[in-house]
Amino acid sequence: MNVRPDFSKNRNMAETAPAFLSVWDMHSYYGESYIVQGISFNVHEGEILALLGRNGAGKTTTLRSIARMDDPQVNHGEIWLDHQPLHKMTSYEASTAGLGLVPEDRRIIPGLTVEENLQLAQIAPPIGWSIERLYDLFPRLGERRKQEGVTLSGGEQQMLSIARALARDVKVLLLDEPYEGLAPVIVDEIEKTLRHIKEQGMTTILVEQNAIRALQLADRAIILDTGSIVFDGSAEEVLENDSLRAEYLAI
């Protein structure tokens, strides 16, 4: 078990990090509230990293920090994506650099069809996944291409939200609780699609309350506890370690 990777001798991540996405000593605040308390981790190209921890541990804050959202404020640290310094970027620039955040609330744009939601996400000329390729990936979306996005079921909205991220030229997908509130059969469908996306080489960070399901899909796992990393290792290690799961995941 590798607790708290030590990057102290490795300040210049751009030169030394073999990882695709590197977070180094990141500290994040909401106003005066100190939430993410100096975390460092790497995500390798093509892997799925499960980011786990109890409610309020700081998972969403971590994803929003990496995506450079206005809230929270990241006041220290470096974030590198494929040799690009995300920590110097706005959220729009980070998204153009290949960061695809799929937020918990899905944010489907009202008044637009499924297809218009996807078209709007594509940068011109389209260099991400083509809309036809996205319909192959999510046949339900193809069948409902003319339907208004907000009238889709919860599971279909989640699929649209993921498809929309892929429609950009995304290099890393950050998924915030994609299974939340969905029936097990829909979760199966989304999980199958995430496996398929991984086979195409996608790099993914998966935040999930359903830790067992996330660990079954993930290569590696990080566990957060009150804004600090308490575990960084393989997904199997967490599945096999009952006391670790009981202590930090309450399962």
Ligand SMILES: Nc1ncnc2c1ncn2[C@@H]1O[C@H](COP(=O)(O)OP(=O)(O)O)[C@@H](O)[C@H]1O
């Ligand atoms: N917008 C906000 N303003 C102030 N505090 C927040 C805000 N969002 C989250 N927090 C606090 O930050 C901590 C971590 O929250 P969050 O990252 O959402 O946790 P998780 O996603 O792991 O459940 C919690 O204590 C939460 O109350």
Ligand SMILES: [Mg+2]
């Ligand atoms: Mg959250």
